[in-house]
Amino acid sequence: xxxxxxxxxxxxxxxxxxxxxxxxxxxxxxxxxxLCFRILRNxxxxxxxxxxxxxxxxxxxxxxxxxxxxxxxxYRILYNTCISKIRKDRFSTGYEPDDKVWHDLGNENxxxxxxxxxxxxxxxxxxxxxxxxxEIFLAEQFYREECSIEELAGMTGLTQSNVKVKLFxxxxxxxxxxxxxxxxxxxxxxxx
Amino acid sequence: MANKxxxxxxxxxxxxSGMIRSEEPLSKPSWFTDEIMHRIGLxxxxxxxxxxxxxxxxxxxxxxxxxxCLIGLVLTGQxxxxxxxxxxxxxxxxxxxxxxxxxxxxxxxxxxxxIAISETVIWxxxxxxxxTWSFVLLFRFLEKKVRQ
Numbered sequence: 323x324x325x326x327x328x329x330x331x332x333x334x335x336x337x338x339x340x341x342x343x344x345x346x347x348x349x350x351x352x353x354x355x356x357l358c359f360r361i362l363r364n365x366x367x368x369x370x371x372x373x374x375x376x377x378x379x380x381x382x383x384x385x386x387x388x389x390x391x392x393x394x395x396x397y398r399i400l401y402n403t404c405i406s407k408i409r410k411d412r413f414s415t416g417y418e419p420d421d422k423v424w425h426d427l428g429n430e431n432x433x434x435x436x437x438x439x440x441x442x443x444x445x446x447x448x449x450x451x452x453x454x455x456x457e458i459f460l461a462e463q464f465y466r467e468e469c470s471i472e473e474l475a476g477m478t479g480l481t482q483s484n485v486k487v488k489l490f491x492x493x494x495x496x497x498x499x500x501x502x503x504x505x506x507x508x509x510x511x512x513x514x
Numbered sequence: 515m516a517n518k519x520x521x522x523x524x525x526x527x528x529x530x531s532g533m534i535r536s537e538e539p540l541s542k543p544s545w546f547t548d549e550i551m552h553r554i555g556l557x558x559x560x561x562x563x564x565x566x567x568x569x570x571x572x573x574x575x576x577x578x579x580x581x582x583c584l585i586g587l588v589l590t591g592q593x594x595x596x597x598x599x600x601x602x603x604x605x606x607x608x609x610x611x612x613x614x615x616x617x618x619x620x621x622x623x624x625x626x627x628x629i630a631i632s633e634t635v636i637w638x639x640x641x642x643x644x645x646t647w648s649f650v651l652l653f654r655f656l657e658k659k660v661r662q
Contacts, residue, residue: 340551340554340555341551344547347546347551348547351546351547352539352540352541352542353539354542355541355542359540365540369542369543369546372542372546373546373549373550373553376550377550377553377554377557380557381557442532442533442536442537443536443537445533446533446534446536446537449533461530461534464525465530465531465534466531466535470522471522471525483520486521486522486525487520490524490525493525493527493530496530497530
């Protein structure tokens, strides 16, 4: 299959060429899977939710407006799929986010400057543990994918000011969590 | 901080960006796409969602039946009392007068200004209006939702 853009691909699928949808799955599959994994924190659930989002997108494709970006539209479906999955789980099994903190660092300032990749990943795990699912989605899209506030509003259906407030809170929560982990570790280190 | 004061630049954070990007992205399983395409292949084409369009009979039927009821009410209504003298005419009565004189050519008498409308009829009409608008708004909502 030659390289085609998303809009052409959607047009082909709407004409009945289902196979063109594979191009979109290949293009957005990794990102979708990763986003679901960050939000749901479970590989199997992430895979299932990402697949479900693609199938929902396929089913709803006739309603997609070709003048807008497929990615924004698709991420909105993905976002809603993850959020409703969490709501369903919370209702049936009492879902609680895994907010285990991480205790591996020494001095706060020193630690930040000496963080290696592995440390960063562990810190991130702890920081994500205190965020709500929608905040994780926003943080991932803003800090990793460099999406704009406008794009995030389109993806989530929130207003731009709401997105900014949520991101601001998420950022504060992550910093607070990182600081508390570092302070705790400094205290443990000093009492040794 | 008030949300209007938060700018996009305020939210940029090199440390957080670095930390989030430090995590290597996972790769989707190799069979991920094939499984989706297999499941898509099982979906019959007619099962795919299409933007909801109300059937023509429903779209025009509801307002049409209300208009017909109103016309029926106007034409068949019984006059409460024959009006002998109207000292002052309201705008509504004047309009009805014009309509009456127009219908007089067709030999139809419109009794609307003199009609005694019971409370039940008013409630039924109000209910009809509420139902109509509920349908209209529901259609719009469904259409919007499907488009999302």
